[in-house]
Amino acid sequence: MDGIIDRRKHYVEVLSETDVEGRAKPLEVIWDDGTRYKIDRVLDRRQAHSLRTGGTGMRYTVRVAGRDTFLYYEGPRWFVEAKVPPSYLG
Amino acid sequence: MDTSRKILHCDMNAFYASVEQAERPELRGRPLVVGGNEELRHGIVLTASYEAKRRGVKTAMALWQARQACPDVVIVPPRYELYRRYSMAARRIYYDYTDLVEPFGPDEAWLDLTGSIHLWGGDVRSVAASISNRIKHELGITCSIGYSWNKIFAKFGSDHDKPDGYMEVLPDNACDLVWKAPVGDLLYVGPATEHKLNHFGIWTIGQLARADPALVRRTLGKPGLVVQAFAQGRDASPVRPLDLAITDTEREVKSVGNGITCPFDVEDVRTARQVVWLMGESVSQRLRQLGLMARTVSATGRDFRTLACHSRQARLDRPSNITTEICSLAASLLVSDWDFRYEKIRAIGVRASNLVPAMRPVQLDIEGVEERRLRQRALDESMDELRHRFGNHAVRRASELLDPRLSGLDPERDHFTHPVSYFA
Numbered sequence: 001m002d003g004i005i006d007r008r009k010h011y012v013e014v015l016s017e018t019d020v021e022g023r024a025k026p027l028e029v030i031w032d033d034g035t036r037y038k039i040d041r042v043l044d045r046r047q048a049h050s051l052r053t054g055g056t057g058m059r060y061t062v063r064v065a066g067r068d069t070f071l072y073y074e075g076p077r078w079f080v081e082a083k084v085p086p087s088y089l090g
Numbered sequence: 091m092d093t094s095r096k097i098l099h100c101d102m103n104a105f106y107a108s109v110e111q112a113e114r115p116e117l118r119g120r121p122l123v124v125g126g127n128e129e130l131r132h133g134i135v136l137t138a139s140y141e142a143k144r145r146g147v148k149t150a151m152a153l154w155q156a157r158q159a160c161p162d163v164v165i166v167p168p169r170y171e172l173y174r175r176y177s178m179a180a181r182r183i184y185y186d187y188t189d190l191v192e193p194f195g196p197d198e199a200w201l202d203l204t205g206s207i208h209l210w211g212g213d214v215r216s217v218a219a220s221i222s223n224r225i226k227h228e229l230g231i232t233c234s235i236g237y238s239w240n241k242i243f244a245k246f247g248s249d250h251d252k253p254d255g256y257m258e259v260l261p262d263n264a265c266d267l268v269w270k271a272p273v274g275d276l277l278y279v280g281p282a283t284e285h286k287l288n289h290f291g292i293w294t295i296g297q298l299a300r301a302d303p304a305l306v307r308r309t310l311g312k313p314g315l316v317v318q319a320f321a322q323g324r325d326a327s328p329v330r331p332l333d334l335a336i337t338d339t340e341r342e343v344k345s346v347g348n349g350i351t352c353p354f355d356v357e358d359v360r361t362a363r364q365v366v367w368l369m370g371e372s373v374s375q376r377l378r379q380l381g382l383m384a385r386t387v388s389a390t391g392r393d394f395r396t397l398a399c400h401s402r403q404a405r406l407d408r409p410s411n412i413t414t415e416i417c418s419l420a421a422s423l424l425v426s427d428w429d430f431r432y433e434k435i436r437a438i439g440v441r442a443s444n445l446v447p448a449m450r451p452v453q454l455d456i457e458g459v460e461e462r463r464l465r466q467r468a469l470d471e472s473m474d475e476l477r478h479r480f481g482n483h484a485v486r487r488a489s490e491l492l493d494p495r496l497s498g499l500d501p502e503r504d505h506f507t508h509p510v511s512y513f514a
Contacts, residue, residue, distance in 0.1 A: 027465040036434055046228075047179070047224075048227060048228055049112060049226075049227060049228055049229055049230030050230075051115070051230070052115065053115065054112060054113040054114050054230070055112075055116045056112065056176070056179065056228060056229050056230060
């Protein structure tokens with residue numbers, strides 16, 4: 001967690017799959033620069049509030065490249081709690 | 091008196107301010123006010139956070155007063171769409187416990203658990219704790235919950251343990267808790283009623299409960315007896331569930347109205363007419379959306395100096411939701427009531443009441459009046475359709491363009507439903 005000062009709400013593009021019950025399953029997160037992060041597993045799914053960045057929605061605990069992180073579905077948008085590097089704050 | 095009902099009243103604390111703090115972590119712990127736009131002269135406190143309330147900021151205070159009371163207060167504009175989303179999310183939580191949920195404004199609701207409590211182990215306290223926890227974790231805000239056998243005392247309970255509290259008002263403690271409280275704490279006893287009751291030596295809810303019904307009736311009229319029954323805990327009104335698909339908070343529409351505090355004082359007939367048309371247009375548009383027609387139209391103006399309201403109403407010749415009919419009647423009502431040589435208007439409102447369904451047989455006539463009305467109606471419907479597809483500013487009346495100060499207003503979009511009367 002070196003160099004992370006803060007987190008901010010960041011809307012992202014997400015590739016997802018919706019089942020007949022209407023449950024969305026995120027497959028890939030696509031960052032602003034076009035980098036695609038494949039979601040290996042969805043570990044948990046629950047309605048929750050983001051304490052770190054504010055906002056509420058369906059919170060997916062997802063595993064990306066061996067690390068667990070949160071992805072929120074705010075309907076109709078997705079957001080992540082993006083790390084803010086020191087340089088961002090100037 | 092049936093005391094076996096299990097009714098909860100959930101009240102989300104300092105709702106608008108709490109939602110803003112939940113959405114924006116940097117505002118947490120700071121004195122915050124959600125307030126109207128000062129430039130448009132809607133500069134009052136809509137909601138103050140607990141941090142601001144502690145420093146003396148009160149709801150409905152002017153923003154400059156709030157700044158005086160608390161110089162480092164943060165003032166943010168309201169975001170109704172966001173509050174609506176939180177309100178719906180809270181209601182979805184309530185629906186997990188019972189289907190009998192009656193919303194009372196965007197931030198409050200009654201839940202009747204009588205029939206479903208056995209599914210949760212029969213313990214109301216644990217259900218209340220679970221609701222409160224879920225609201226905290228899922229929405230990031232707090233709520234106060236009151237539990238009683240009737241709606242009035244349940245609301246009393248939620249009002250008396252804020253924020254994030256829980257209070258039980260049961261037959262064995264009601265006398266201690268409720269009856270010793272000032273009479274103004276009872277739902278529907280406002281400042282005017284409280285003043286009247288104080289005049290007769292009634293200061294507490296208990297005194298009202300035990301007062302001579304003849305005296306209460308003489309003082310407050312028939313509604314007084316209802317309020318007295320509330321004080322005695324004899325409120326048998328059911329928790330009325332609402333169909334979410336139909337409407338958000340309103341039960342049955344009794345009237346449709348819209349009003350605005352103008353960004354400037356209205357000092358001539360022409361401008362007054364323009365504002366009335368703007369309001370009347372949104373009123374008739376909403377009537378058409380709801381499939382209703384009005385028999386009565388009223389127009390209200392607020393004096394710029396005394397802030398007193400003058401209201402006048404008249405019946406339409408026939409029930410209508412046609413913009414020109416509603417607006418021209420409202421405009422003539424308002425204009426006839428004000429003398430612009432001496433007076434200016436600060437706020438203007440138009441209301442349509444005495445509603446009937448729009449789909450009903452129409453009596454035709456030989457003069458062709460009804461035929462003209464049909465054409466008007468078709469025109470209105472086409473404009474509604476255009477506005478629906480391209481936004482409310484897609485089609486506008488020429489009169490709106492005469493005054494650039496009016497062109498930024500969008501009464502239809504800015505409309506928000508507030509608590510309806512308990513007696514409705």
